[in-house]
Amino acid sequence: MTYSSIEDAFLFVSSAAPFEHSAVVHRITGETFFASAYSDDFDFPDDVDDNDDYIAIPHRNDLDLGKHLVMEFVRSHCPELTNRVIAVFSRRGAYGNYKGLLSEKDLLDKWHAFENARTREALLEWCEGNGLVIETNS
Template identity: 40%
Template sequence: MEHRAYVSLDSGKIYWMSELNPIEEEEIPDDLETADRYLEIPHKHDMDLGQRLVFRFVEARLPHQCNRVSDIFRHRGAYGRFKELLATEGCLDEWYAFEAEATEQALTAWCRANDIQLVEGEAQQST
């Protein structure tokens, strides 16, 4: 993948790396990818936050558009066209809320499964 993120089990610090947009300011530990003191944060597709999430939303909110969305996702640029459809249907903000909640739930479950303690409000403060 073009983007990877790791969490330090010692400090809780998150290291983000991107092949498309390298961050020069942050120093990445040399042993990040080999030491057992860091966990790679799974990609959204590994947590069913990709197309499966799209189809769960469509089935719940826009069942009359299931065939159209299925067709959209057979071609490149699907997410852009999907969001255009949502805007036309007047539910783009609802999608963003649905996606954010699903992402939070999946990451919380992943943290629990890996014995990572979450601190309330910390994610909002760092953005």
């Protein structure tokens, strides 16, 4: 299976609050299936609950790619912003405000590169831990 198919499913699952979107991958074929709480049009196979060959794609929160990742970035790239970022995350709209702060400090591109690299690492580690073989050229 390809990394991009796993990443696409991960991005779908993570594009909403936990449990609102879901996706599974077939361990052998690599085929992915999607479902949303907002639609009755489920793409899941009938035997998904009874077949161990299907594994649920994690949400970004399951891989600790939320606030923990933000603080890792801040500590390593802009420690002088630590108190401001902590304050930002104590209110609603934290990610939008965080990205606004990074944009103001010309760090948004660095954040996106950092976030993408860490996400890839976490997803590949998750795949390995679940016995999913990813094509090396993907």
